[in-house]
Amino acid sequence: MANTQAVCNSFKTELMNGIHAFGTTVARAGTTKDTFKAALFLASATLNKSTTAYSTSGEVSGTNYTAGGVTVTNANAPANASDVTYWTPSASFAWTTVTLSTAFDAVLIYNSTQGDKAVAVYTFGSQTVTAGNFTLTMPTNDQTTGLLRIS
Amino acid sequence: MLIHTTKGLIERSELAVKDIIDEQENARVTATEWYLGDELVRRDVNVNILRGLSLGAEQESL
Numbered sequence: 001m002a003n004t005q006a007v008c009n010s011f012k013t014e015l016m017n018g019i020h021a022f023g024t025t026v027a028r029a030g031t032t033k034d035t036f037k038a039a040l041f042l043a044s045a046t047l048n049k050s051t052t053a054y055s056t057s058g059e060v061s062g063t064n065y066t067a068g069g070v071t072v073t074n075a076n077a078p079a080n081a082s083d084v085t086y087w088t089p090s091a092s093f094a095w096t097t098v099t100l101s102t103a104f105d106a107v108l109i110y111n112s113t114q115g116d117k118a119v120a121v122y123t124f125g126s127q128t129v130t131a132g133n134f135t136l137t138m139p140t141n142d143q144t145t146g147l148l149r150i151s
Numbered sequence: 152m153l154i155h156t157t158k159g160l161i162e163r164s165e166l167a168v169k170d171i172i173d174e175q176e177n178a179r180v181t182a183t184e185w186y187l188g189d190e191l192v193r194r195d196v197n198v199n200i201l202r203g204l205s206l207g208a209e210q211e212s213l
Contacts, residue, residue: 088203097155124178124198131157132183132195139200147203 012085012150016078034113038093039069043105047121054116063099086146093136100129156192
């Protein structure tokens with residue numbers, strides 16, 4: 001037998017579940033899962049890895065689009081396979097009968113329970129929608145393609 | 152069948168439809184454009200995210 005250094009798989013999953021607090025204070029006391037939202041951003045916006053929280057700056061606007069975006073349907077618990085913890089929303093993000101005339105190319109997922117803190121930015125090429133539907137279909141929820149993964 | 156457009160509800164048979172498929176690095180985008188004559192009266196978009204993002208925690212020797 002030998003020891004092997006590793007970040008434990010259980011820890012990766014526990015990170016996604018808010019179990020560990022490395023800071024000098026415990027930042028949260030809630031015992032219920034958070035609500036996440038998805039908002040669309042213009043191609044001219046500057047979202048990136050340095051984005052810390054949702055802001056209306058650069059967000060799309062148009063008929064039937066509500067600022068802040070849509071609530072993420074979250075029926076999937078984080079899971080681990082092949083040393084990768086992964087999580088994917090359990091439903092697509094959908095906007096119905098919207099008109100978004102100014103080109104947009106990104107969606108920000110953020111935690112609306114925790115001060116709108118940013119989670120991730122996904123880009124998909126510049127789009128417009130005219131009196132139609134816009135849908136973001138989620139990838140397969142597994143260790144290879146899941147929307148958010150810790151490897 | 153009636154289709155919601157910028158001109159209100161229009162019979163499907165009066166509209167021409169064009170699908171545009173665009174392959175991005177991590178997404179497949181399908182745009183469906185509906186035309187009344189030469190005028191674009193509806194545009195739907197579906198983005199199929201093929202692969203999400205990963206936080207690398209690769210282990211290296213100390």
